[in-house]
Amino acid sequence: MFRQSVQEENGITEGIIWKQLLIFFFPILFGTFFQQLYNTVDAIVVGQFVGKEALAAVGGATGTLINLLVGFFTGLSSGATVIISQFYGAQKGEEVSRTVHSAVALCLAGGVLFTVTGNLCASWALRAMGTPENILGGALTYLRVYFSGIIFPLIYNMGSGILRAVGDSRRPLYFLIVCCMVNLALDLLFVAVFRWGVLGVAVATLVSQAISAALVILALIKTDRSYHFDPHQIRFHTDLLKKIIRIGLPAGLQSVMYGLSNIVIQSAINAFGTDVMAAWTAYGKIDGFFWMLMSAFGVSVTTFVGQNFGAQSYGRIRKSVRVSSGMALGTSLTLSVLLYFFGPYVYRLFTSDPVVIEQGMLILRTLTPTYFTYVAIEILAGAVRGTGDALIPMLITGIGVCVLRIVWIALAVPVWPEVRTVVLSYPITWSVTSVLFILYYLQGGWLRRQIAKAGYAPEVR
Numbered sequence: 001m002f003r004q005s006v007q008e009e010n011g012i013t014e015g016i017i018w019k020q021l022l023i024f025f026f027p028i029l030f031g032t033f034f035q036q037l038y039n040t041v042d043a044i045v046v047g048q049f050v051g052k053e054a055l056a057a058v059g060g061a062t063g064t065l066i067n068l069l070v071g072f073f074t075g076l077s078s079g080a081t082v083i084i085s086q087f088y089g090a091q092k093g094e095e096v097s098r099t100v101h102s103a104v105a106l107c108l109a110g111g112v113l114f115t116v117t118g119n120l121c122a123s124w125a126l127r128a129m130g131t132p133e134n135i136l137g138g139a140l141t142y143l144r145v146y147f148s149g150i151i152f153p154l155i156y157n158m159g160s161g162i163l164r165a166v167g168d169s170r171r172p173l174y175f176l177i178v179c180c181m182v183n184l185a186l187d188l189l190f191v192a193v194f195r196w197g198v199l200g201v202a203v204a205t206l207v208s209q210a211i212s213a214a215l216v217i218l219a220l221i222k223t224d225r226s227y228h229f230d231p232h233q234i235r236f237h238t239d240l241l242k243k244i245i246r247i248g249l250p251a252g253l254q255s256v257m258y259g260l261s262n263i264v265i266q267s268a269i270n271a272f273g274t275d276v277m278a279a280w281t282a283y284g285k286i287d288g289f290f291w292m293l294m295s296a297f298g299v300s301v302t303t304f305v306g307q308n309f310g311a312q313s314y315g316r317i318r319k320s321v322r323v324s325s326g327m328a329l330g331t332s333l334t335l336s337v338l339l340y341f342f343g344p345y346v347y348r349l350f351t352s353d354p355v356v357i358e359q360g361m362l363i364l365r366t367l368t369p370t371y372f373t374y375v376a377i378e379i380l381a382g383a384v385r386g387t388g389d390a391l392i393p394m395l396i397t398g399i400g401v402c403v404l405r406i407v408w409i410a411l412a413v414p415v416w417p418e419v420r421t422v423v424l425s426y427p428i429t430w431s432v433t434s435v436l437f438i439l440y441y442l443q444g445g446w447l448r449r450q451i452a453k454a455g456y457a458p459e460v461r
Contacts, residue, residue, distance in 0.1 A: 012089070012167050012307045017316060018323045021300055025327075027169035028296040031160075034176040035292070040285040041180070042201045045187040047350045050197050052278040055350065057138030057198050061129045063284060064266045066146060068259030069118060070153055073110045075255040077103060077158045079248025082306050082386060083240065084165040084227065089310025093226035095240075100162055100220070100227050102237045102244065107158040111151030118147030129263060130270045135277070138198040145202035152209035159216030164303055166227050175215040183208035250394035251385065257402035264406050268413055268422045275353070276419055279360035282350040286343070286364065290335055290371055297328040298382035305386030312456050314447065321383045321441075328379055332371040339368045363423050370427035376434035377401075380441045387450040396440060400433030 012020055047055040080103035087095040122143040131139055156179075160172035183204050190200025220229035269280045304320040339346070343364045347357045381393040408425040440446065451458055 012304055017304075017319050018327075021304065021320065021323055021327070024167065024169050024303065025296055025300045027173040028164065028299050029293065031169070031173035031176045031296075033289070033292055034173070034180040037180055040288065041184050041187055042205065043281060043285050044349055045191050046198065046201055047278075047282070049192050052274060052351060052353060052356060053135055054138055054198050056274060056277040056281055057135050058142050058201055058281075061126055061131045061135075061266055061270070062139045062142050062146075063281070064129070064259065064262050065118075065122070065125055065143065068256060068263070069114050069150070070157070071255035071259055072252040073107075073114065073154055074157050075251035075253070076110070076245070076248040077107065077154075077161055078251045078302075078385070079244035079246065079390070080106070080158070081161040081165045082247050082302065082388060082390075083243055084162060085303050085306030085386070086310035086388070088166045088226070089307030096166075096226040097228065097233075098237045099240050099244070100229055101233045101235060102240045103158055103162065104155075104229065105234050105236050106241070106244065107154050108151070108234070111154050114150045114154070115147055118150060119144055122147065129267050132270065132274060132277075135274070142198050142202045145199065145206055149206040149209060152206070152213040155213035156209065156216050159213070159220055162220065162227055163216070164299060165306065166225070167303070167307070169300075171219050172216065175212050175219075178215065179208045179212035182211055247385070247388055247390045250390040254394040254397050254402075257398045261402040261405040264409050265422060265425065268409055269419070272419055275355045276359050278351065278353070278356045279363060282347055282356070283360050283363045283367075285350070286339065286346055287367070290332065290339075290368075293331050293335065294328065294374065294378040297324050297331075298378040300324060300382075301379055302382040302386040305383045309387045309450070309454075314451070317383070317387075317447070321379060324383075325375065325379045328375045329372060332375055336368045336371045340365060343368075359419065362419060366420055366423045367426055370430065373427055373430040373434055376437050377430065380437040384441065384446050387447060388453070389446045389450050392440060392446065393437075396436045397433060400436050401429045404429045404432060 012024065042058050043055055046058050080099055084096055084099050084103075087093075087099065123140055126136055126139055126143070156175070160175070163169070163172055186204035186207055187201060190196045190204050194200060196203070217229065220227065221231075266280075269276055301320060301324040304324075305317050308314075308316045308320070343361055344357060347360045347364075351357065377397065381397065384393050405425045408428060409422065412424075413421050448458070
């Protein structure tokens with residue numbers, strides 16, 4: 001028999017919400033920090049030891065394509081995370097176990113599919129995005145090595161999602177710290193010492209991701225609780241697979257729409273040349289710290305809502321949303337101020353090229369003051385998805401962010417062909433989508449529908 005006691009594991013369904021949110025949030029925050037640092041190290045090493053062409057090769061178009069596939073699977077696997085958190089909050093240990101093994105089976109199937117697809121389509125995709133010839137070779141090398149080992153980040157993301165769903169946000173942090181340190185050491189060895197260039201960064205990434213995947217699987221194997229993983233029990237449980245896909249597929253498609261819109265933006269950026277591409281790549285690493293913070297808040301609120309929905313504690317759902325929103329807003333405003341004034345010093349970590357820094361600061365000072373417009377999207381989408389309502393958040397985000405962003409690029413950039421015009425697509429679409437999410441959340445039908453679908457007692461106001 002599996003042991004399960006929500007009270008022993010965490011205080012998500014009990015206790016003071018803001019304290020429990022912070023206890024859960026900070027390991028996720030530091031984990032995503034190390035994940036961002038992990039990605040940033042690659043850019044710093046090649047930018048300093050190889051040059052701006054290599055910097056553009058390991059970011060830009062390659063990062064966009066990787067995020068497209070990995071983001072789709074991460075969204076799809078979030079269906080398993082939501083289901084596990086709900087079962088765990090309701091103390092249904094056997095259902096937690098069945099969901100874990102279905103999720104790992106899905107992960108393995110996705111790894112095989114993406115390895116084949118990524119390697120076959122890499123060259124075509126880079127050329128379709130207008131990647132310059134002087135960058136194409138390095139970008140293709142990086143992608144082929146990455147896709148050959150793409151199963152490792154998929155396993156890590158699925159495994160860490162399972163741990164976070166049951167309230168364990170610490171061990172994913174520890175695994176990422178180890179992964180980051182290994183990546184840094186191998187980057188310096190392969191690039192600075194062996195002079196392997198882009199290939200060195202790619203191999204370092206593959207090895208470090210393999211280690212993180214092994215660590216998270218080992219953690220799931222060693223536990224005796226309901227989320228214990230037994231390799232011999234890997235199989236698809238049809239009823240749970242349908243639930244995972246029902247909740248996760250909209251999130252995966254949403255990520256794909258984000259990715260496609262980013263491909264359109266990257267193609268527009270490519271038209272401005274290598275200096276702007278390098279500046280955009282470096283900004284993407286800097287900007288990653290904002291997404292790190294928002295993602296940590298989003299994961300926290302989704303888990304809180306999922307477990308409290310399973311426990312039928314509806315009041316705690318709404319309060320956790322209010323507390324998370326206040327924290328996220330304060331954090332975004334603070335980061336905006338810091339980056340706006342200290343951005344030039346951060347850019348010098350990546351390059352000493354004055355033209356690249358100038359273009360980068362134009363991008364940074366256009367976007368950072370508008371970070372606050374994104375907060376409602378992350379928090380409210382995470383909360384609604386935590387109850388199992390994934391379709392409407394996908395439609396709101398797909399239309400408000402992705403479609404509108406593509407329309408802006410298609411209509412505005414030909415009229416005002418400037419880097420700033422491309423960059424403005426972000427705050428415009430964030431603002432529109434935030435308003436849509438606020439209206440959807442406040443009308444409350446999303447929660448009533450999910451309560452009725454689960455057969456729970458209705459919310460008492």
